[in-house]
Amino acid sequence: MKKNILLTCIAVAALLTLSGCKHQTQSGNSGITYTHHKSKPISNDKTNNSTSTNQTNQKSTDDSDDQSLAKISNDEWILMGYMAYARKNYEQSENVHSTAEMVNAVENDLDNDDLTCTKDADNKYSFSNKFGSVDGSVSSDNITITGDGTTTVDKSKLKDEYVDHMSQIQAMTKKIGSQSDNNHHVDKFSxxxxxxxxxxxxxxxxxxxxxxxxxxxxxxxxxxxxxxxxxxxxxxxxxxxxxxxxxxxxxxxxxxxxxxxxxxxxxxxxxxxxxxxxxxxxxxxxxxxxxxxxxxxxxxxxxxxxxxxxxxxxx
CATH class of the missing domain: 3.30.1460 (Yope Regulator; Chain: A,)
Structure with a gap:
């Protein structure tokens, strides 16, 4: 009887040992390759929404800038372009030191007929003053002044510089004459x-x-x-x-x-x-x-x- 009990204990012990070995083999370096599934990345809603919002805001800002530029007339653009072109001359001849002084100086010249601006076409102009004559044109992105060489100025830079003087510049456009008006609607002189x-x-x-x-x-x-x-x-x-x-x-x-x-x-x-x-x-x-x-x-x-x-x- 004791012998049977002993054999039974030995058998149970053997089963427990085999069971432990099997578990150890699965969890140890058994050479078996387990397939690990990558967990899905955690969605950072805050980051993604921020990026999307920034892109939307950037697009909104760009659209707003484009609309703002579109509201400025060609007459206003050409005056700003001319002022950028002639800035050094005015600094030397009239002691101009700031954008405000530049706008005032050009306004005075237009009022006194020391400077004349003529609109030759929808986007083409000509200026005459004591230094001579130059031509100007307005495109979608910039203003070009030709005569003594060629000067091209980006619209966005002009807007940044003259934004505080737009009402004054708009009033100055009344001094711009047209080719047809100047000739009293006659194509040529006698x-x-x-x-x-x-x-x-x-x-x-x-x-x-x-x-x-x-x-x-x-x-x-x-x-x-x-x-x-x-x-x-x-x-x-x-x-x-x-x-x-x-x-x-x-x-x-x-x-x-x-x-x-x-x-x-x-x-x-x-x-x-x-x-x-x-x-x-x-x-x-x-x-x-x-x-x-x-x-x-x-x-x-x-x-x-x-x-x-x-x-x-x-x-």
């Missing part, structure tokens, strides 16, 4: 108007059209009571050339020859050619279109002087 405008452009007294006109009008207003250098003796036509003469004692005059839209002016003094002036009809129309009434006044004065030249010689 031949005599071209000659008078060319004569004014050749005039060395004054830098701007307004200054040149004022000088000539003042001389004409004096009648015969001027020196030889100041007497404008009239318009004439000779051998297919058109001109304006002055200073009778030295026969100073300017001849103009026409070749289609191109005009060549030749300044002659005492029989010596002193230089040529190359012009176009469009250029004269643009510069002197705003002063067409003055052209008529000067033309009348020149014709009057021509008829009364004998009185000048008798004085």
């Amino acid at each position: 031949l005599q108007e071209y000659v008078v405008a060319g004569f004014l452009e050749a005039n060395r007294h004054g830098n701007t059209p307004k200054e040149k006109i004022e000088h000539v009008e003042n001389q004409i207003a004096k009648g015969i009571h001027v020196t030889n250098d100041g007497y404008l003796s009239g318009l004439y036509k000779n051998n297919g050339k058109y001109g304006a003469a002055y200073n009778p004692s030295t026969s100073q005059y300017t001849d103009f020859t026409f070749n289609g839209n191109n005009i060549t002016g030749t300044n002659i003094s005492a029989g010596v050619i002193s230089g040529k002036l190359h012009l176009t009809k469009q250029e004269l129309e643009r510069k002197y279109g705003p002063y067409r009434a003055d052209l008529t006044k000067i033309l009348q004065g020149l014709e009057y002087n021509k008829k009364h030249a004998i009185d000048f010689y008798k004085k």
Whole structure:
């Protein structure tokens, strides 16, 4: 009986030992490869929502910027582009030190006609001042000024610089004339108007059209009571050339020859050619279109002087 009990205990012990070995084999280095399934990444709702929100906000900001830029007119853009182009000139000549001072300086020049801006097309403009003339254009992204080289300025940079002065700049656009308005809806000048405008452009007294006109009008207003250098003796036509003469004692005059839209002016003094002036009809129309009434006044004065030249010689 004791023997049977002993055998039974041995058998149970053996089973327990085998059972323990089997468990140990599964959990140890048995050489069996277990397949481990990767757990799904934890979704970080806060991070993902933040990224999505940032992208949405960025898109919203970009759209807002685009809409803001679109609200600015071409006339406003061209003035800002011109100010960026001419900034150094104004800093040197008018002691400009800030954007506000720059806007004020250009506004004063427009008010005084020291600067003229003409709209030649929907997005094309031309500027004239005492330094000369330049052309400007407005595209979807930038403003380009050409003349003395080429200057291109990004719209977004201009907006950042002039954003605090937009109401003032908008008011300044009223000074921008149009090609059709300047010419009173007439495509071209008369031949005599071209000659008078060319004569004014050749005039060395004054830098701007307004200054040149004022000088000539003042001389004409004096009648015969001027020196030889100041007497404008009239318009004439000779051998297919058109001109304006002055200073009778030295026969100073300017001849103009026409070749289609191109005009060549030749300044002659005492029989010596002193230089040529190359012009176009469009250029004269643009510069002197705003002063067409003055052209008529000067033309009348020149014709009057021509008829009364004998009185000048008798004085």
